[in-house]
Structures are given as C-alpha cells and as structure tokens.
Amino acid sequence: MADIQSLKQALAFSPENVPLLLMLGEAYLDQFSFEEARAAYDSALKVDPANAQARVQIARLLDLDGRGSEAILRLEQLCDESPNFAPAWMLRASFSLNEGRAREAREFYERGVALDPSVKNEDLLKRIRQAGGVRSAEDARDAVPQRGGDRQAAAYFDPEFEEDDFDDDFDDHELEIEFEQRPDVDFARVGGMEPVKEDIRMKILYPLENRELFEAYGKKAGGGVLLYGPPGCGKTLISRATAGEIRAKFLSVGLHQILDMWIGKSEEKLHEIFELARRQAPAVLFFDEVDALAADRKDMRTSAGRTLINQFLAELDGEASRNEGVLVLGATNAPWHLDSAFLRPGRFDRLVFVPPPDEPAREEIIRIMAKGKPVAGLDPAALAKKVKDFSGADLKAVFDLAIEGALSEAMRTGKIVPVTQKDLLRAAKTVKPSTLKWFESARNYALYANQSGFYDDILHYLGIQK
Template sequence: MPDDAGLQALREAARLSPDNLPLRQHLAGQLLAKGYLADAEAEFRAALVLSPGNPEIIAGLAEAFVRQSAYGEALAALEPLLAEPGYPPEIGVLAARALAGEGDLARAAYRYFEAISRDPSLADPEFAARLNPPSQPQTPPQPQPSAQPSAQPQTPPYAAPQPVAQTPNGPATAFTATPAASYGQPMVNPRPGSPPEPESNAEVQQAGLTFADVAGMESVKEALRIKLLLPIQQPDLFAAFGKRAGGGVLLYGPPGAGKTHLARAAAGELGAAFINVGLADILDMYIGSSERNLHATFDMARRNRPCVLFFDEVDALAARRSDMRQAHTRQLVNQFLAELDGVDQNANEGVLVLAATNAPWYVDAAFRRPGRLDQPVFVPPPDAAARAAILRILCRDKPLAEMDFDAVAKVTEHFVGADLKGLVDRAVEAKLQQSISAGRPIPLTTADLLAAAKTVRPTAVREWMATARNYVMHANDSGAWDELMPWVKGKW
C-alpha cells in the first residue's frame, strides 16, 4: 500500500467514486510513475472494466506488466492494438520491450524501428544497441581492383544509406541499424562501380515433415495438393490443360492452428526446399532496403526451385495501401505484387508461395487477384477427431500407458494445436518429476493429460472468432469471407 499522502487521497477519492474513469486512470498513472507496479496494475484493470478496449489504459497496463517482467501478459494485452493498422508508435515500442524481454530480438527490432520511424522522439539508443549489436564494421564494400590503373580516384560503389529516423539533435546515428541484407551476409558486387546486390537473410531449409505429420485438416491439405503440389508431381497432366507449376495460397485462421506446420509439411510432401521468411528478414529502416531484401528472397527461391516460399504474418508486408500514410511503405506492397507476378510468365514456375496471417482482412485486395495469392484457405480450429489425432502425434515418442485420446479431446474444446502441445508439455513435466523420484521412466497416462487439461486455458480462438464475426456480418459485401459464415454462427 503506497504511503504517499497524495496517492492515498487519490485512492480514497476513487473508492468513493468507483465509476469515475478519469480519476481511476489518473490514479493508475500516478502509481505507475512512482513505481507501485502491482497497485498500478490493479487500478488499470479496474479502469479497463469501465472502458474496455481503451488504448491508453491497455498501454498503461502493458507497461506495468513489462516493468514487472511479465512479458507474456504484456504482449497478450497489446495484441488487439497491434492488429489495428496505424497503431500508436508508443504501443510498438512497448511491444518491442516485451518481445526483447522474452528473447525474441528479431521481432522486437522490427517493432522498435518501425515505431521510431513514425515518431523519432521515442528513440532509445541503449535499447536499440541491445536489439542490434554491431557484428562487423559498418563500412561499404570496396570495388574490385582493376587490372589497369585509373587516373581518376575510384568512388565507393554506393552511397551510404540515410536513416529514416531523426532525433531532435540530428540524425539518429546512435541507433542506426545495419541494413537487413548485411546481417551476417556478404554483399555481392558483381562488377566494380555497380550497386551491390544484397543476399537474402532467409535460409533454405529441408522441411522434414509431410502431411502424415499433420493431424486432421483434410480439406486444407487437399486444397494445397490441387493448387500447389500436383502441378509439380504430375507436370505432364497439368501441362495438357495449360497449368504450370507455381502459384500462391493465403492461409488464414486463428493463432496456433497450424499454418506454419502446414507450410513445412507441404514442402516435405514435395521434397522441395523450404524458405521461412520472417519480418526481420525483409523490413529495414532504410528507404528502399526492404524492397531489395524482398527481391533477394524471391531470387533465392527461384535458384532453389522447386521451393516453398513461406511468409508468416504476411499482413505486415502486404497491408492495405489505403491505410498507409507513407509512400515508402506502399512501395513495399508494390514490390511484393511485382515479385508475385514475375518478370515473365515462367519466372516463378516451381516457386510455391504460401502466406499466413491471423488478419486476412488487412491484406491488400490486389493480392487476391488470380495468379497471386488468389486462393484464401481457412485453417480452422481442430474438431474433436482432429484434436485426438494431434494428441497421438504429440505423444507418439513418449513412454505411454494405454491412452484414451478421445476422452482428452472431449475436454479440450476450443484448443488449437499450440494449446494441445502446451497441455502435453505440462503433463510430461509433471510425469518427469515422478520418474525422477522413482528412478525409472513412468509412462504417461490418460489421467495425466486430463489433469493437465484442467490447468491450461485455450488461447485466442474465441477472441479471433469474435473479430471474424464482425467482418463476416458487417464488412463482407464482396463475399470474400463467406467461407467463415458457418464458423462465426457457431457456439463461439
């Protein structure tokens, strides 16, 4: 309990007038400013009951969480605000601090530099240095020596990039980031005096999964087979109908439903290369660098065809241009569309583009044009049979007693794949403690999973379905989201 007289007076006033939102919000802010973090959290929660969805209150609550090292709770509170286009830059910086606290420095760097590009006054050089420690001297590559001496001094092959962010004291040199293309990657300079071509940050991988490792979702797997896989597996048949190998699919659905897992399995089904593209692989604070990184990534996929090129959180790279206030962010969307089209009709043959998003309604409509990401595929939450199948796959490499996965599936309604993995992990942790005490492995039982299910809550499916319902019922004039109609009218 704070012993500050001013705070005591504010608290008493709030007690006498519990529905006074400005008073309670002011009290929460004062508690936060003076370091009474647990009390501030309680007051922000009370204020949020009076004004659900208030961005200022959510930001204050998230800051209280961050300062208490409750980073997961902070990100959960900020998630609805981050899903909205044009969210306040302060929210982005707060999310960056929470992500950094969880060790996700790549996403933290994206959130931080995107935020300060819109509001340079939020720059924090110490935090930026933590996100982007220097790995090598920041010097431009020198041109290759010429066989013939030149009478004129050679100039650097390219001009140093100018940072977008500025501080009140001048250019933000203290926190300038290395262009994304140079993070641990060589800069290719094909000929002296020409601009260097960046190598992609993304890595070519082998998936190691097939559709046999994906439980349920048969309609989704069938859509991927027909759209992407069969043209490569049976090229002669598809060529007879003028159908070439390649194309794109947009996977959308609630968080944790298995979109990334599906993309890896599609690559494994083909034995194709797999490139998982994150936001940090593309986005860069220098104007023009993001477009070059995107081009380099598509070029890498073309060199490794057949290849599955997977873009997670694609709404951050393909947002609606009508919502953008800056020309250079619209240019990235234009570049993405140009890469999907290719310089000629065969440029992307053998390159299968899969993109995933939790917010398909924020993706620019131009991406749904035929030949691009023209087939949105809904990845639904698993039904009871699929949940049982997922549990079998998750438990197949563990010591087991006789299991009744169907019984566990019945009590895990609204759980997605990520929730079920968390359930199994929690049950295994409890069983490991028993095994250590006994000095031998004790098999996992149905009772262990049922006990763990009582301690795990489903994550974001209900919230996602509530958002989807708003779009399906009130912003679906084009019929783009008719596929969701049976789901949003269900018992969510």
C-alpha cells in the same frame, strides 16, 4: 521461468500482490500466452495504476497484437509521466527502429542505458547500427571494426560522417541460411486439415507430378495460397510440411524481418528473395504474418509502404516473373487487413481457411503428439472429446504441461513415471482454448465485410451460413 501454476497458487492467497502479478505476466509472455499476460498486467494496473513495468509490457503486447499506434501512444505517455524508467525507453527504441527511424532509436536506446546500464541489449543495438543509427565517430569505430580503415578514419575525423555510408554493404548470407534444405516434417505429421492438404496438392504436387497433363489444360505449378485462421491451428506447420511433402526447399520469410533488417532497401531484398526461390525451384516460399505488408494503410505508422506492396504484387504476378515451381504460401490471422489486390488471380488466388481442428482431427493430433513420448494408457478419442475448441498449439501446451508434471515427479522420487491419460486430462483443464477469441472479431468481418464471399468459410464454421 517462474512456474505459472505456483504463481497462480500464491496469487490465490494474495490476489493484489503486484510483484507476483508482474511475474505471472512475464511467465505468460515467455510462453507466448499473450492474452493471459495481458490479463495479468491489467490486474497489476488495477492495484497500482501507475506501475511502469506493467504499462511497458502492455505496450509491447499491443504491438504484438498489431495495434502499433495504440502501443506507441501509450508508451509515449508513459515516457512523459515516468521519464526515469529505462525499459520504457528501450521499447521505444525498438518501436522507432521498426518504423525506420534508426537515429531516433539510437537516442532512446542511449537514454535507457544511461538511466540503467543493466537494460543493455546487444541485439537491439546491432540492429540499430545496421539500420544506420550510428551517430558519432566513436560509435562508427566500434560498430564496424571489420570495415575499411579509411572509413573509420573518415568517421573519426568527421563527426558529420554518418549513417548512409555504413549500411550499404553488409552481406546477406542471412538470406541463404533461411533455406531449410528439406524440412523434416511432411503431411503425415499434420493432424486433420485434409481440405487444406488437398488444396495444396492440387496447386503444386499434382502439377509437378503430371506436368504434361496440366500443361494440356494450360495449368502450371505455382501460384499463391493464403492460409488464414485463428492462431495455433497449423498454418506455419502445414507450410513447412508442404515443402517436406514435395521434397522442395523451404524459405520462410517474416515480413517484419525484411522491414527491420533492410530499411530503405526492402523492395530490392524482396526481389532477391523471390529470385533465390526461383533459382531453387521447386521451392516453397513462405511469408508469415503477410498482413504486416498491409498492416493497415489506416495505420501508417506500421505500414510497409506502397512501394513494398507494389513490389510484392509484381513478384507474385506469375506472368511477369516466372514463378513456375515456386509455391508462395502466405499466412495471416487478419486477412481483412490485406489489400484486395493481393487476392487477384495469379496472386494469392486461393484463400484457404485453417479452422481449429474438429474432433477427429484433434484425435489425430493427439496421436501424433504422443508418438515417441513416455505416455501410458492413452485414449486419444476420449481426450479429444474433452478439448473442444483447442488449437493444435493448445494441445501441445497440454502435453507440455503433463510432461512437466511427470518430470518433476520423476525428479522428486527418482523414478521414471510415464504420462498418463489422467495427467493429460488434468492438464487440459488448466489450458484455456485460445481459438474462441479470434472468432469474436472474425465473425464481424465475415458478417459485415464479406466482399465476394471471401469469408464464407468462417460463417460456415460458425454455423451462420450453410
């Protein structure tokens, strides 16, 4: 990976150097700093408005940001204007695949590879094949060599023999391996977040420990908690830690995964996943990016579709489907995209805001992160003061940067040097807090779409409401 720091230095001397800007964008993408990546590509376009590479990457970033329609629109435009740019066709292939148009995906894929064989992407091709985007007899043969010979023969002799016949029985061991038997993190590894921890304890830990007492009050362990908030503040982490804390199994499901992998059979797979969790109770069933389910009905291109949503709601409805001992956790950066049907009692009936860590929480996170690392003279409280608005992920970036610095120093001098408070402070200066941006849009939803006071926590956090 190109070193961001040195790229920036180089750019300070030649700010209009497009190849450098593209490299910077790439480096940011590699470390998932999407906003910075976007800024780099935008700068490249300012100098060279037709730059195809920058345009492809912006489409990719838009898609990652949940703006699928805009992404596709821009990409189509690019393919019209620069039809010989192979990476654009590859990205288009993956967009088409995500929308369930496997055969179209295949066409785009082939077009890209024909233009430039070096863009080949085995992984994408495999997914296209699994989704049924197998077109010719020849493809059919090398796509599924393990399948029965007569099928291959059929495919070989009958060019019309195609997709539906191929995707009906690939095995779902993927389902099983997702279960981490017991995550190695527990609440102690999560700094701050006390209210969230308490909510989760109340919802599952205490009912499990005091079964009879809770039954006397007609309460059972289980149900759903929806975690929402700015990126990098520990939603995924606390979900894994919950499973660790209660010694439960942990099943993490990306909804995009269900949508991509089992096109046309998503409902069935979703049911199987819930069944698997029920059999393994106590279990934590975690749906990351749960908004993908509802990724805007206004944006039908990326929507999961009504039937999948209904299936999900039916599975959540405890009564009908015996969810005792299964804690369903969902996480999202965009709760406002969720259908309010998700938030009814028995479904995600606790909406829990996961804010950026406050100062004491940051101090705790810093302590947790320094543990087991070669750090000397650390003053967590002083550092915590200097990193206002930083998310846990931002703090991790600070540590990573400082450690990288110490490492290259060690390699240069041959002497092991610990990371110091000063290194960390210096690193902190170069990391930008990533939570502020989220509040810009969250604020509007909280102010203008705050039905039933769902987002009071955000207003409270922003000091708009007591």
